[in-house]
Amino acid sequence: MSRFYGYVCRKCGARVYPRHWRCPSCGATELETVPLEGIATLLTFTRIYMLSLAFHERFITLGIVEFENGLRALGKLLVEEPRVGMKLEVTTGTVRVDNGNPIEGLCFCESSEDRLLTKSQ
Ligand SMILES: [Zn+2]
Numbered sequence: 001m002s003r004f005y006g007y008v009c010r011k012c013g014a015r016v017y018p019r020h021w022r023c024p025s026c027g028a029t030e031l032e033t034v035p036l037e038g039i040a041t042l043l044t045f046t047r048i049y050m051l052s053l054a055f056h057e058r059f060i061t062l063g064i065v066e067f068e069n070g071l072r073a074l075g076k077l078l079v080e081e082p083r084v085g086m087k088l089e090v091t092t093g094t095v096r097v098d099n100g101n102p103i104e105g106l107c108f109c110e111s112s113e114d115r116l117l118t119k120s121q
Helices: 112-120
Strands: 005-009 031-035 039-048 060-067 072-077 087-098 101-110
Antiparallel strands (some): 087 101
C-alpha cells in the first residue's frame, strides 16, 4: 500500500496533492487523507536535464497524473518512453541524494494494465 496520501476537502470535496493548509477551492481547513493508490493516467510530462549535484542521473522525468478519483499528483516517472494517456501505478523510489542519503519520493511506474493494452495494439 502507498505511503503517500492525497487530501480531500471535507467542505467542498476538492482533491489536492500535496497537502495545503487551506483548500485551494473554498479555503476550508479540514482536509481528509486518502491514499494515493490504484491506476493513474499520465496527463503530461517533462524531462529536466539541468540538475543539481543531488541528482545522480543525466535527466529525470516528471509527470502529472490523474487518479480514477480525480486527484492529480506530480511525481517522478520510472518509465523509459512515457506517453500521454498511459496507465501508471504508484511506487516509491529515490528522487535525489542528500549528503549521500537517498531521499525517497513519489514515483510512477508502468502498470500491468498498460503493458497489456500496449501489447494488444
Ligand atoms: Zn474546499
